[in-house]
Amino acid sequence: MPLPRLQSLLPFLRWLPACNKRSLGIDLLVGLNGAILALPQSIAYALIAGLPPQYGLYAAIVPVLIACLWGSSSYLICGPTAAMSIVLLSSVSPMATPGSDDFIALILLLTLLVGVCQWLLGLLRFGALVNFVSHSVVLGFTLGAALVIGIGQLPNLLGLPATSQATGLMNLLSLGEHLAESDWRTLAVALFTLAISLLSKRLSPRVPALLIGIVAASLLVMAWPEQLGAIALVSRFEGSLPPFALLEFNLSDILQLLPAAVACGLLGLVTSLSIARALADKSQQPFDANQEVRAQGLSNIIGPWFNGSLSAGSFTRSALNQQAGACSPMAGVFAALLVALFALHGSRLFAYVPIPAMAASILLICWGLFDTRAIKTLQRVNRSEFLVMLLTVLATLVLELQSAIYAGVLASLVVYLKRTSQPRVRQWQDGEQEWLCIEGSIFFGACHYLQQRLQRSGAPWVMIDARHINFIDYAGIAMLHQEARRLHSQQRHLVLHHARSQVIDEIRKLEGPEHCPVQFTT
Incomplete structure (x- = not known):
């Protein structure tokens, strides 16, 4: 088979031969950071979707491997996300009780249908969808998502019960009602994690600063059990490798799930392509949207056969991948393999990680998403596009995250039509x-x-x-x-x-x- 044809079927052959010992070592460290971040997130997202916690780990292994090896972006990391977990729960809960065997079977079937829809759109070269998401919308969505994720971590930062409101603004208002109940010890551990991470980054930009901060916070909590013993830790979990599962096909279920599959498929693609494009613009790397669409579809087609629920691009994990200096998609591959390893042998180790330390690490990642230089440039060069960016940021706070993308695209199209209507x-x-x-x-x-x-x-x-x-x-x-x-x-x-x-x-x-x-x- 000719090499170009083989590379189109196995895209990882284009970049894998260029990997060397040094780049693989860097990617291994980046992947370790990503795995540590993915473990508690994946468990939380599984619970949001109404699934047992181990299904979050399964979704962070096989689908991530497929998406990294067959995708186009060097930095995009997929897996379970908050937005997709909420959509999964709302789509399937009317058909079965969350957490039940029937519910899990329907979630996996829905994931497969989503993957088929995405893969077909990739074959039709529907990656052009990303061309309708302007730079101002991508910038606004990135900033808004960083704010929403940061707001979502504030309860863990302050030792308050987690909020589960539909929008970031509602979460912030709900948080304000309980602000007086904050635990200063939890906040102190979070600030300690931030200080250690920032200091490590300042002393040596190459070191895994987030990992150092988390380890330091864990040691701090272990050293003073009398003062810090009440701080919440990452929940214990019984881990295992993703088991192979036969899916249950029922025509009535397929027909009932099909509208949700199309909606979830489009949402996942717009989200993933927006993240991948934002990272590509920031790193000045080429990006093939159609290849990424096919990779997303393939990951959601293969994932449910290994108990992996719906996967999409993750802002926090992808941003960490870029900020930590990943050299290739092998960073994502290593992250998935390490999640699998930790799922087998690391449950006791991760039971000592404080929740506020994880929250502090996520806040640092969110801060890295704020591109102040691009914001100032956009304000100076094009005021109408700057307003579109602000509208997108506002939409991410007052609307559900997936709706904010559509609102930004709509605003961008309105500006474009207004401009072209007066040549x-x-x-x-x-x-x-x-x-x-x-x-x-x-x-x-x-x-x-x-x-x-x-x-x-x-x-x-x-x-x-x-x-x-x-x-x-x-x-x-x-x-x-x-x-x-x-x-x-x-x-x-x-x-x-x-x-x-x-x-x-x-x-x-x-x-x-x-x-x-x-x-x-x-």
């Missing part, structure tokens, strides 16, 4: 000729604006410099015909100068070349 028109007088140079397309959205500009002209010859008009639709053609006939009734003329051949052909199609009221010159 730039340069106007000047030359004797009896009044010239209008139109720089943009003549389509239905711009017709009213351009018609008003034409009607303001009182010259005998209305000349349109059409060299910059690349596209004209039926509404634009009809408008030009109408204005040409109006001018003709007044013994005046409408002339298009230097129009492209395809534009001329489209205008003449309406009534035929011999009856076209619009004149053309070169």
Whole structure:
């Protein structure tokens, strides 16, 4: 089989031969950081989805391996996420009791259906979806998601009961009601973790600062059990490797789950592609959206056969991957393998990790997502795009996270349509000729604006410099015909100068070349 064909089937062959001992060593350390972060997160997300805790670990092993090896991004790490866990629970809970065998079977079936939908979209090259997510939306979504994740960690930081409201703003308001109940000892451990991590990073940017901070906090809690013994620790869990499971196929269940599968599939893709694109822009690395779509689908097709629930891109784990200096997707592969190893032998070790130390580490990751330079540049260069970014940030706080992406995309499209509905028109007088140079397309959205500009002209010859008009639709053609006939009734003329051949052909199609009221010159 030719090498290009083999690489298209096995994309990891493009970058795996370039890995060396040094890069693999760095990726191993990065993967260790990612595994430590993934363990408590995965367990928490499984409980949010109504699944037993071990299913969170399963979702952080096989699907992550598949997505890293077949994906395009060097930094994107997939697995269970808060948003997808909430969507899973709301989609399947009307059909079965959360935590029951039937519920688990339906979750796995839904995951498979999502994977099939995503994989088919990848075959249809639906990765172009990411082109409709503007840079301002990606920046706003990144900042907003960092705020939402940070707000979600504040209860663990302050020793308060975890909140489970639908939006970040509601979580923040709920937190304010219990702020007086904060435990200063929990906050002290979190601040200690932050201080050690920041100091380690300052002394040596290459060291796993988050890991050092977590280990230091664990030792601190162990050293002073009298003062810090009441601080919450990571829950003990019985670990095992993901077991192979036969899925149950029932036509009525498939039909009932299909609408949710399409919605979850689109949500997972938009989220994952937004994260991958943001990381690619920040690192200046190439990114193949269609390959990433296929990889996401493949991970959710194979994952449920090993008890892995729905997987999507994770902001915190992907950001950690980039900030820690991952050299290749092997960092994600190592993270998945280490999660599997820890699932077997590390439950006792992780039972000593304080929850506030984990929360402090996540806050540091969120802080790394704030690209202040990009925000200032966007504000200086394009105010409308800056407003779109702010709207996206606001949407992530007041809406559910998945809805915020759609709101940002919609706002970006509105700004684009507003801009294209008023194309730039340069106007000047030359004797009896009044010239209008139109720089943009003549389509239905711009017709009213351009018609008003034409009607303001009182010259005998209305000349349109059409060299910059690349596209004209039926509404634009009809408008030009109408204005040409109006001018003709007044013994005046409408002339298009230097129009492209395809534009001329489209205008003449309406009534035929011999009856076209619009004149053309070169």
